[in-house]
Amino acid sequence: MDASLNIAVAAEFELCEKIAETLEQSELAIGKLSIVEIYPFDEEQGVRFNNKSVVQCSLEQVEWSEINYLFFAGDVEQLTSVAIAAESGCVIIDMKGVCAALSDVPVVVPTINESDLVELRQRNIVSLPDPQVSQLALAISPLLQTTNITQIFTTSLLPASYQNGETVNKLAGQTARLLNGIPLDDEEKRLAFDVYPQKTMALSAQFQKIFPQCNSVIFHAVQVPVFYGMAQKVTALWDYETEFQPQDNELIQYHDMNITPVINGERESGETQVKLHINPLSAVENGIEFWTVADEQRFNLAHLSVRLLEAIYHQGY
Incomplete structure (x- = not known):
């Protein structure tokens, strides 16, 4: 597997850390991990991935067409940016079910209904439900x-x-x-x-x-x-x-x-x-x-979200 995946995380600092730790343990070959600061970090807060500092950027600085997958743990007010990312070809993993009410967004829990990922073709968004x-x-x-x-x-x-x-x-x-x-x-x-x-x-x-x-x-x-x-x-x-x-x-x-x-x-x-x-x-x-x-942070959000990403990737999305 080529180390070519470009993955971004948009979440609070503590959850970003747990996602980075979980991604390190996954079998995915990741070329780049970056943080989208939808919630500002403190000056001393920084995420590391594979012993390297992770680049942090604002929503306005992101080139969505260059990112393959986005872990999104934001709220309704930030959905406009999510829609722009999805339209640019980035696959969105909505970690808290914010998009779950949309009729054309599948709600998927790993090992239970991964066959529903076929609906990803409609919007490039999949929701992991609320924890x-x-x-x-x-x-x-x-x-x-x-x-x-x-x-x-x-x-x-x-x-x-x-x-x-x-x-x-x-x-x-x-x-x-x-x-x-x-x-x-x-x-x-x-x-x-x-x-x-x-x-x-x-x-x-x-x-x-x-x-x-x-x-x-x-x-x-x-x-x-x-x-x-x-x-x-x-x-x-x-x-x-x-x-x-x-x-x-x-x-x-x-x-x-x-x-x-x-x-x-x-x-x-x-x-x-x-x-x-x-x-x-x-x-x-x-x-x-x-x-x-x-x-609920390490398992329901970080672990299940990474498992969901693995299922998405192996199904070719």
Whole structure:
């Protein structure tokens, strides 16, 4: 394979670092990696790839026709630039499902529905769904191969990193202040030692793009005072009794003990293979329930996005 791929990343600094680390471990031969600063980096922040500093540039400086693939982890306000890049022939990997609502943009989770990548020809854009959706999809996929699920309920416990790096810094600052007896300002939104509900707009629609047969899936989400790592409690119901024998695979590891995203994230730090972790499955009436955890930055975003790029490349797009 020629080392001719020109890849760009448009994301926050911490996520750019994780994508670069994951790309180093991939089998893709990459000629050039660059950073598109849709979010400004601090002066001391710099990404390295294969022991070399990665070039950083602004949106206005990018020659999209020279870039083969773009990892995009921005928001709706930046979609105009994404459209320009796609029209120039650059294939866009929308990492957070921002484009997922567009009818001609496929929503793909690696190992589940990679055949849908054929739709890439329409816009040069593919969406990896929101991390809540990809985590649930991977956990549910083995069940769907043996059962006819009628309803799915999931509650996601969202860490500060699910929002952005600024939220992580706010949580750290608030935690330190409160532990030192310094009260927060009255108008300041409290993150430390508190929880509150989050809206889950369009997540069911993203899930049904992956599994059209699942027409009853409900997402709930709660913001929790954890820095990194997302957990989900999942209940799946069906019309008749069935047996399911869980088996580990390249993306999933089942456990016979209680697991937390914090502990598993620490254990996986620096490893070449991060996974989605699922604790013991418990039977309920006409169904099953279980608990899943993953490092939503390193696994749900960086690892799955690079796996998606590998699938795109090997299918010739």
